[in-house]
């Protein structure tokens with residue numbers, strides 16, 4: 001049984017009817033399937049079981065503590081990009097030696113904390129970052145394990161805003177600079193060079209760009225070894241893309257096999273940082289239609305979720321499935337833009353969808369588990385949505401809806417006393 005399915009015209013996530021969730025928790029809210037989340041994790045774990053692999057879930061995709069804990073308990077490491085994410089990983093019980101720290105702008109404070117707890121590795125993205133990390137580690141009397149993120153200049157064929165491995169992107173160290181930067185890293189105090197990494201983009205639905213990038217990294221590994229800089233691991237960054245619509249991403253087993261063939265006999269450990277592939281299809285955004293409105297050239301379904309809850313359509317023209325939660329018979333089908341209440345024309349969740357709906361109906365926005373809640377904001381002073389986990393027929397609140405008081409607290413605390 002697929003996680004999302006209709007039973008007598010009502011949409012269920014696993015064994016839970018979605019109207020009951022809306023009734024209990026109101027909308028908008030994110031609803032996740034524990035079974036789908038863990039299946040996606042296990043697919044990665046099983047595919048790489050024969051290799052010496054550390055799979056670090058990229059929590060930027062969804063950093064809900066309860067979901068992190070489920071993944072940590074299932075054996076996941078964590079890929080983090082900030083001090084905040086580090087604290088989340090630790091709160092979820094992730095052993096520090098299973099944490100890798102990515103990102104172009106790590107602060108002194110973040111480096112200090114990561115060294116203090118003893119993370120597995122820093123994925124360093126520039127020569128200036130090497131200097132800073134060396135200084136922080138030396139001051140603390142520690143040694144920082146370092147991997148250099150190399151920008152392999154491979155076209156990932158994904159949306160330009162989520163492509164990261166091209167020359168024009170801010171990420172990583174240029175391929176041409178790689179050897180010189182490794183020499184520098186090897187010479188600095190407080191650092192131990194252990195790996196090489198890349199991340200060429202997100203939502204890749206073909207293997208060839210990953211493989212091209214790996215081949216470029218391995219050629220560097222060989223050149224470094226010839227100079228006496230022997231690496232222990234190669235980190236291939238994020239996971240394979242997911243199916244939002246009609247995409248046909250390759251099975252992770254094929255990816256694992258292609259990597260295994262290339263790493264055979266090299267004695268290199270593998271690190272991976274999948275995010276979207278683990279959590280993307282485990283979640284839906286549940287929303288209610290407030291009004292139907294006929295514009296001059298378009299019909300609008302105005303819903304209570306908005307771009308502040310799910311920004312992917314506005315930001316990258318991300319396509320998400322829209323499913324009526326209760327299918328109605330006898331209603332006319334119309335083509336709608338599904339839009340939110342935010343004052344932006346880009347505030348749409350879907351465009352040009354044929355739906356048979358009425359005001360008051362519930363809609364489920366599909367594949368909203370990754371980069372949904374994690375990218376949400378308070379724009380238009382909207383509170384952040386609740387998050388709910390479904391486990392078979394059980395329902396668990398895993399994040400309360402933010403209250404207005406919570407949203408206002410940081411500013412209210414700065415207001416001068418009345419009087």
Ligand SMILES: Cc1ncc(COP(=O)(O)O)c(C=O)c1O
Pocket residue numbers: 058061079102103164199201202203237238239240273274275276277
């Ligand atoms: C360095 C790094 N690792 C991992 C990821 C996770 O990528 P994905 O969600 O596509 O698996 C990202 C995001 O694109 C990233 O920037």
Ligand SMILES: N[C@@H](CCCC[NH3+])C(=O)O
Pocket residue numbers: 060162202203312316370371
């Ligand atoms: N946030 C993006 C992916 C970029 C991930 C971070 N490098 C998305 O929703 O597709």
